Structure formats: C-alpha cells, structure tokens
Amino acid sequence: MTNGSNGQSAGAGALLAILRDGRARTRGELAELTGMSRSTVSQRLDGLIDRHWVVAGEGSISSGGRPAAVFAFNEGARVVLAADLGATHARLAVVDLGMTVRAERAMELPVDRGPEPTLERVVAAFRELLATGGYDPAQVCGIGVGLPGPVEHASGRPVNPPIMPGWHGFGVPAWLGERLGVPPAGPGRVLVDNDVNVMALGEHWAARPAVDHLIFIKMGTGIGCGIITGGRLHRGAQGAAGDVGHIRVPASDAPCRCGNSGCLEAVAGGASMAAVLREAGIEAQGGRDVVTLMRAGDLRATWLVRQAGREVGTVMASIVNFFNPSVIVIGGDIAEAGEQVLAGVREAIYSRSLPLATQHLGIRASRLRDRSGVIGAAVMVVEDVLAPAAIDQAVT
Amino acid sequence: MTNGSNGQSAGAGALLAILRDGRARTRGELAELTGMSRSTVSQRLDGLIDRHWVVAGEGSISSGGRPAAVFAFNEGARVVLAADLGATHARLAVVDLGMTVRAERAMELPVDRGPEPTLERVVAAFRELLATGGYDPAQVCGIGVGLPGPVEHASGRPVNPPIMPGWHGFGVPAWLGERLGVPPAGPGRVLVDNDVNVMALGEHWAARPAVDHLIFIKMGTGIGCGIITGGRLHRGAQGAAGDVGHIRVPASDAPCRCGNSGCLEAVAGGASMAAVLREAGIEAQGGRDVVTLMRAGDLRATWLVRQAGREVGTVMASIVNFFNPSVIVIGGDIAEAGEQVLAGVREAIYSRSLPLATQHLGIRASRLRDRSGVIGAAVMVVEDVLAPAAIDQAVT
Missing domain, CATH: 3.30.420.40 (ATPase, nucleotide binding domain)
Incomplete structure (x- = not known):
C-alpha cells in the first residue's frame, strides 16, 4: 500500500486497503489518510461502488447537522x-x-x-x-x-x-x-x-495485526511448519522451508520413513506414536487415536503426547534462537491434546532458548483449529x- | 522499484535503480524499460544529472549515424x-x-x-x-x-x-x-x-543478484549469524534473530559464558578453542591464534578447527531444513582456516539435511573476508x- 503524503500513487487500491479493517469512513477521513484530494477520493470511491467492493451508507456523527456519507468495505462482494x-x-x-x-x-x-x-x-x-x-x-x-x-x-x-x-x-x-x-x-x-x-497464512490472519514473525507447526501424522516473516510466507530457495520433521533429535535412533533415523517425526509424529501404542497391544491408527486414548485416561498415550511436545520444543528451541519469532502456533491432530502437548513444547523452549528471544514469545494452540x-x-x-x-x- | 507498464509511479528513483547495474543506457532504452514517455525520461534524467547521481556520455552504437547520448550511474557522486x-x-x-x-x-x-x-x-x-x-x-x-x-x-x-x-x-x-x-x-x-x-548485507551484495536467502555465520570469539530472506535482513521479533551461538549441541556439557552449558559457542567458539589449547600447555589467546597454530601444523589446533566446523554444521543442518537457504557463507577469524573448517561444516550439513534443501545449497567462505x-x-x-x-x- 502506498499512501505517501503526496498521494502520487494512492488510488482505489489504497482506499480499499484502508477500509478492509471493517471501519466505515467519510470522504474527508479517507482524504486525510491518503493525502488524496476529496474529489479524487470521490472519483475512486465511485469506481469501487460500481464494482460492489465498497458500499455507501449514512454516518451518525457530523459537526454540522446533516450526517456525512460513510463508505465501508463490502465483505460479501465476492x-x-x-x-x-x-x-x-x-x-x-x-x-x-x-x-x-x-x-x-x-x-x-x-x-x-x-x-x-x-x-x-x-x-x-x-x-x-x-x-x-x-x-x-x-x-x-x-x-x-x-x-x-x-x-x-x-x-x-x-x-x-x-x-x-x-x-x-x-x-x-x-x-x-x-x-x-x-x-x-x-x-x-x-x-x-x-x-x-x-x-500459517490462516493463523497469521487470525492473529493480525500485531504479529510479524509467526511459525505454525502442524503436529499430525508427520510434522512440518509454515514460516511467516515480515508478514509474508518464507518458502525458501527450493520451496522446502519448514521441513522440520526430519531434524535429528538427540538420543534417538528410531527409524524414519525418510530413510534416516532419529528424525523428529519418528519420535513425535502421530504415525510413530500410534505404532508405539500398537506394539504395546493398544489399538491406534494415527494421531487422532492417540489423542482420543489420552482423553480417555490412557497413561501411555498421555506420556507419548507430553513427550512429543518436549521433542518438538527441543527442536523449536534452536529455531527460536535462530529466527526469533513473535509467536509459535501449534496445530494439527496432536494439537487437539491442548495443554498436554503445549506444556511439553513450552517446557523445552523456555529452558533452552535465550531469554531475549522468549521474553515476549507466545506459544499457543491454533485459534482456527480445523479451519486454519x-x-x-x-x-x-x-x-x-x-x-x-x-x-x-x-x-x- | 515500480516500473509498471503504465509508468504511473516510475520516477527518477526508478531510472536510477535501473542504472545502478553499471550499464549506460540511452533515453530510448530507459523509456522502454520503464514505460515512461521519452520526454518524462529526459526531464527526470536532467534532475539526476543536476544532482550528479547520473552522468551523460556519448554512446557508440546508433542506427542512424549520430551516436545517441547514453546515461550512466555516477558511483563517485557521494x-x-x-x-x-x-x-x-x-x-x-x-x-x-x-x-x-x-x-x-x-x-x-x-x-x-x-x-x-x-x-x-x-x-x-x-x-x-x-x-x-x-x-x-x-x-x-x-x-x-x-x-x-x-x-x-x-x-x-x-x-x-x-x-x-x-x-x-x-x-x-x-x-x-x-x-x-x-x-x-x-x-x-x-x-x-x-x-x-x-x-550478511555485505556478503549478500557480493553474491548478488542471484541469492534470495542467505545465512552468514561469523565464527569468531563467539558465533552468530545474519539472515537474509527475500533479499532483506530478517531481524526477528526482538531483533535477536541469528543468535545461534547458544543453541545446545548434543553430547556436550562444556560451560558457556552465557550461564548455560553445552552451547555451540562453548565448543566451537574461538575463545573456547584457545582455552582448550591453553589447558594442554599451548599458548593461544583466541581464534586467530588457533588458526595460526593450525597453519603451523599443530595437530590439536587442526582437530579443534575441523571439529568446530562439524559442530557448526550439525546446528546448521537443522536450520537448513527449517529455512532452506540458497547459500551459507562462513566468515570471521575461524573462517580464515579455509577448507579445514568448511569441510567439517559441509560434512555435517550434507549428512543430516534433507536432499531437496541441499541440492543447490552453496556453502562457502566469505568473499569479502575482513571487508564484509x-x-x-x-x-x-x-x-x-x-x-x-x-x-x-x-x-x-
């Protein structure tokens, strides 16, 4: 959005960007915010109204007596x-x-x-x-x-x-x-x-506008993350950024489907947790079953979920030092375990990351859950x- | 730089941005590149010449016979x-x-x-x-x-x-x-x-224009890194991004100046390497001395430098999976050890990072060295x- 004081390139797009916060505004307010003249504002608004992006209504506050017209973003336009x-x-x-x-x-x-x-x-x-x-x-x-x-x-x-x-x-x-x-x-x-x-885009939107640097971790069958920096997705050089599921964790040699051993996914992924339970004679097909068992009071499942949180937290502790995110959001099937998994993540991050990087760090469950x-x-x-x-x- | 086909916001800044690649261009070329009219280009060029940002000269190629005037960025203007x-x-x-x-x-x-x-x-x-x-x-x-x-x-x-x-x-x-x-x-x-x-900014400039995602690691007394994503510095939420020196490395409990133990810096920092040599009765004050000893053929110093590379590489292997950089540049006093340290870094990264993320990954010593x-x-x-x-x- 360019809305410099000279208003040189402030057009219809800049007006719409302002109105997207949901607040209706008068022509005068829009002129002041963009530096555009009132007549340019009117002309641009007409174009936006023609295309249904913006709707006009009557405001209630006015200095004179006659209420000034206000303009609002039309969320239902498309x-x-x-x-x-x-x-x-x-x-x-x-x-x-x-x-x-x-x-x-x-x-x-x-x-x-x-x-x-x-x-x-x-x-x-x-x-x-x-x-x-x-x-x-x-x-x-x-x-x-x-x-x-x-x-x-x-x-x-x-x-x-x-x-x-x-x-x-x-x-x-x-x-x-x-x-x-x-x-x-x-x-x-x-x-x-x-x-x-x-x-990650969904959770960033839900957390707006304060969050610039967000890491979304999906704990499901596998483990992966989406990275937002400066409000934009970081995809990396080959689009492979966020593949944290195959980071090696200390003191594990569990075989992983990727062909290596000791990967985060092989100890904290839903598929591997279910496999551990099956070996103990407990019926579990994937992460959802593990969480269901935990909710039913199964101690092995509870321990596995808690430990998965710690393992993810240990890996994320290094990444917090490197990346210094504002917030870490945990989603996916395993995140449905709520505080049981978050507690493990927090425990590992707070004990291993630098104080400056964790001072204002939020670590929380997905807000949008299965709608992310x-x-x-x-x-x-x-x-x-x-x-x-x-x-x-x-x-x- | 905005140089859309409508030329709406293409001004003097856009012209200068084009000329910064060092190639002189005619008015016609600039008009074509920016979508501005030739008269607007001329007017903007006059302003840039007045302020010495641009110099005018005579080109050698012309379709008619009279050489067309060319315009070049004046690197010595300021x-x-x-x-x-x-x-x-x-x-x-x-x-x-x-x-x-x-x-x-x-x-x-x-x-x-x-x-x-x-x-x-x-x-x-x-x-x-x-x-x-x-x-x-x-x-x-x-x-x-x-x-x-x-x-x-x-x-x-x-x-x-x-x-x-x-x-x-x-x-x-x-x-x-x-x-x-x-x-x-x-x-x-x-x-x-x-x-x-x-x-990191210096090395990114030296590696331009192909590198979008660069990590610069300084291996000196301490260890830290600068991160560039999408061509811009990533500073993180508290400006603390890149503090990799205190990431925990497996199988170490060496005490660190930060108050924790097992930090990367405590095993691979110049100060800690020098301390190890002093304990063995070898005179060394810091990373420079370690590299000097290595060059003189001291086997302990050589092992320490090589191992420091491996330890840094182990930490970076996780970060490569997370961040998927295009290039990792190693600088600082220890990087003066050249291939001895790079070999250790490469060894650890290639054995532990995902193939997709290392496929085109460059791992190299600083180009600018002490001028970075x-x-x-x-x-x-x-x-x-x-x-x-x-x-x-x-x-x-």
Whole structure:
C-alpha cells in the first residue's frame, strides 16, 4: 500500500486497503489518510461502488447537522472457494472477503487415488456448496487450495509429493479453473500451496495485526511448519522451508520413513506414536487415536503426547534462537491434546532458548483449529485479488 | 522499484535503480524499460544529472549515424563512511556508491572503554581518511556502523550488549552525526546494526543478484549469524534473530559464558578453542591464534578447527531444513582456516539435511573476508539513500 503524503500513487487500491479493517469512513477521513484530494477520493470511491467492493451508507456523527456519507468495505462482494486437502480427509468452504466461512463441508477424500478422481470430487462439492448457498458462480473471485505435499507455488504444481502418487507436476490451477469457470492466472485465479504454508497464512490472519514473525507447526501424522516473516510466507530457495520433521533429535535412533533415523517425526509424529501404542497391544491408527486414548485416561498415550511436545520444543528451541519469532502456533491432530502437548513444547523452549528471544514469545494452540487450512487458502486468494495494484488496475 | 507498464509511479528513483547495474543506457532504452514517455525520461534524467547521481556520455552504437547520448550511474557522486567495530579491532572505510572502498584503515580499538572514547577515535580516523583522500565532507551521504552486540536498528542504540560496558542505550546516530555533519535521521543518515547483520548485507551484495536467502555465520570469539530472506535482513521479533551461538549441541556439557552449558559457542567458539589449547600447555589467546597454530601444523589446533566446523554444521543442518537457504557463507577469524573448517561444516550439513534443501545449497567462505563489515555498513546506507522513493523525493 502506498499512501505517501503526496498521494502520487494512492488510488482505489489504497482506499480499499484502508477500509478492509471493517471501519466505515467519510470522504474527508479517507482524504486525510491518503493525502488524496476529496474529489479524487470521490472519483475512486465511485469506481469501487460500481464494482460492489465498497458500499455507501449514512454516518451518525457530523459537526454540522446533516450526517456525512460513510463508505465501508463490502465483505460479501465476492466469495472464494477454499479447499484444504489432507492425506485422507478434506475440508471445503465458501469464504467471503472478510474471511467468514459462509458454507463448508468436511469429507473423507484420500489423495492417493490420484489428482483427477480427487479433484472431481472437489469440483462436485464446490458446485453443491455454491448451489445450496444460492451463490452465483460469477461471484467466485478465485480458488485457493492447500495440498499435503511440496508444491511449486508459482505454477501450482505438486513436486514429488511423497504421499500423493500421480500428482507430480499435475497442473491443478488449469484443471480446477476450467471446470469452475475461474481463470488459472491473473488476479482472481487458482492458487495452490503446501497445506502447512496455507495454515500459517490462516493463523497469521487470525492473529493480525500485531504479529510479524509467526511459525505454525502442524503436529499430525508427520510434522512440518509454515514460516511467516515480515508478514509474508518464507518458502525458501527450493520451496522446502519448514521441513522440520526430519531434524535429528538427540538420543534417538528410531527409524524414519525418510530413510534416516532419529528424525523428529519418528519420535513425535502421530504415525510413530500410534505404532508405539500398537506394539504395546493398544489399538491406534494415527494421531487422532492417540489423542482420543489420552482423553480417555490412557497413561501411555498421555506420556507419548507430553513427550512429543518436549521433542518438538527441543527442536523449536534452536529455531527460536535462530529466527526469533513473535509467536509459535501449534496445530494439527496432536494439537487437539491442548495443554498436554503445549506444556511439553513450552517446557523445552523456555529452558533452552535465550531469554531475549522468549521474553515476549507466545506459544499457543491454533485459534482456527480445523479451519486454519480453508481460512488460509482464502487469505492467499483474497490478498491477491485485493492487492492495491490489482484493484488500481480493475478500477480506473 | 515500480516500473509498471503504465509508468504511473516510475520516477527518477526508478531510472536510477535501473542504472545502478553499471550499464549506460540511452533515453530510448530507459523509456522502454520503464514505460515512461521519452520526454518524462529526459526531464527526470536532467534532475539526476543536476544532482550528479547520473552522468551523460556519448554512446557508440546508433542506427542512424549520430551516436545517441547514453546515461550512466555516477558511483563517485557521494561517499559513505563505514565502520566495522569488533571487540578489540576496528576497520573504517570511505566507500563509494558502487561499494568500492576508496580509502580504509584498520586499527586496534577496544570497545570496552565505553562509547565516547571509542567513537572519538572513530570520528578522528574518519576525518583523517576524508582529508587524506581529498574528499569534501559535503560528499558524505551517510554513515554506517556495525557493532559487536545487539542493536535496536530503528534507533541505532545498543541493547544490553554483553561485551560493551557503558554502551546500553547510547544514541550512536546523534553523537556521530553531530560531529561528522550528517543528519541522524532521514535519507543520508547514520545507520547502526549488529556486526553480523552488517556482514550478511555485505556478503549478500557480493553474491548478488542471484541469492534470495542467505545465512552468514561469523565464527569468531563467539558465533552468530545474519539472515537474509527475500533479499532483506530478517531481524526477528526482538531483533535477536541469528543468535545461534547458544543453541545446545548434543553430547556436550562444556560451560558457556552465557550461564548455560553445552552451547555451540562453548565448543566451537574461538575463545573456547584457545582455552582448550591453553589447558594442554599451548599458548593461544583466541581464534586467530588457533588458526595460526593450525597453519603451523599443530595437530590439536587442526582437530579443534575441523571439529568446530562439524559442530557448526550439525546446528546448521537443522536450520537448513527449517529455512532452506540458497547459500551459507562462513566468515570471521575461524573462517580464515579455509577448507579445514568448511569441510567439517559441509560434512555435517550434507549428512543430516534433507536432499531437496541441499541440492543447490552453496556453502562457502566469505568473499569479502575482513571487508564484509565495512562493505555491509556501506550497503545499508547506500540502499537507504538510493531507495527509489528517497530519490523521487530528492529529484522532482
């Protein structure tokens, strides 16, 4: 957003960026905030109103007597189709521009059947959600998708995803866009990213505006994290940033599915915890079962969850010294264990990280819980659609 | 830099940003690159020439016959005063806008005598360098300083620096600016940062333009790193990012000056290595002595240096998985051991990080060596002075 005092490049996009905080404002307030003249403000507002991004209303406060007109962001102007695909389950939602979920559906959907069978069901479910909610497909301004594997974000293509056979290089944006009437490129398009990155975007949005540097850790079958610095996703040189599940933990030689041993995932991942319980004769298929057993009072499951928190905390203690985040958010199936897992994470981080780095560090459970993914997928699209430059171009 | 096809906000700053690559260009080329009209380009160039940022010359290639005028960035238009202060030594330099060191001086300067006695010597040395080189103080467009401790970058004040008694909260920018005739705020001002951040800026500049995500590790008396992501310094929530010296290493309980034990610095820092040699009856005061002994063939010193590389590599292996950098640069006194230390770092990283993250990862010694700090301090100031918005404001 550029709203310098000279107002040189402050256009419709800058006005909309201001109004996105949800507060209605008068022409005078907007002129003052942007440095634009009142007549330019009026002209830009007309363009935004024409396209339904902004609605005009009557304010209650006025110095004269006649109430001044106020202008507000219209969160319902468009909707985003958001999909959070996990290994076996998916959550799909219709989300408005204010990130409110207008309609949603959770369903079993194993991604290992390949891209087309999986995405066909996604398309059918999206059409159903739109029809049931009475949305015109023309209101859809973009599609956001989180996938459980590495994704080349620029093209939206999965890159050798370990648990998604058949998906490598598949052009998700074009395939989905064609069937749902959304252009695969340009503002209002199909954007795809790794599930943990998308969840980090969702949690960052939920924690706004104070948090600049956030780490979201998903503790599920595997363990991975999404990194936000200066308010933006850090994807790294090969888009591989956040792959903390295979960091070596001290004093462990548990074999890992990656081919190494002693990985964090091999001691604190949901799959490995369930395997430990099965060896002890307790029925458990994955992280969800471990948490269910813990809730039922099983001491082994409780110890495993607590210890998983400590192991994650030990790895994160080093990362806190390196990265100095403002907040660490724990999500995923294991995070449903709540304080049992958070206590272990906190214990390890506070005993091993530097005082300056932990002084104001927040360590907390996901606020959006199982909606982190769909909200994050919507954030990814909405930030793209409402980027000031995109709005300037659309409203001239 | 904004140089969209509409040319709306492409001003003098955008032209200068293009010319900073060192290649001279014609009006026509600049108009094409920015989308500005030729007359706007001419007008902006006149402003830049008036202020000496750009020089005009005669090109050799022309379609007609008469050579077209070409315009080039004038690297000598201004100079920056750059200071890299270590615990006991300082390097001061006069650097031009193309980051060429025009004059420099290295000297003993212990920072533990407090800010005023230290900075008085810095001011005297800067005045001498300017006088000797025949520079007019009016040519100085800013001062950049790296300090061996935590610094609140926005204010330029050190924050509880462990080895700098008396410096906590000292207003370095105002103090230096007043004595050297440089305003403490605004473009062309005094900018101060932690030494490792400044070195990371220098190495990033030297590695440009391909490197987006760089980690610079200083292996000296202590160990710390500077982090660049998306081309910008990542300072973290409390400005404490990069403090890897106190990450716990496995299988060590060596006491550390921080009060904990098993810290990376306590096994791989120059001070701790020298202490190990002294216990064995070998005279060594710090990291430089260890490297000198290694070069003279001392086997204990060689083993220590190699092992220090492995310990740093083990810690960095986790950080590579988390951050996925494009390049890791090793600098500081211990890095002078060259391949002996790099081999240990590489060995540990390649055996423990994920293949995707190490596939294209460069691990190399500092290119600028003991000039990383002064070049980085100059980069910090020049990027500020030549920021397109600052130039647009100066040249209207």
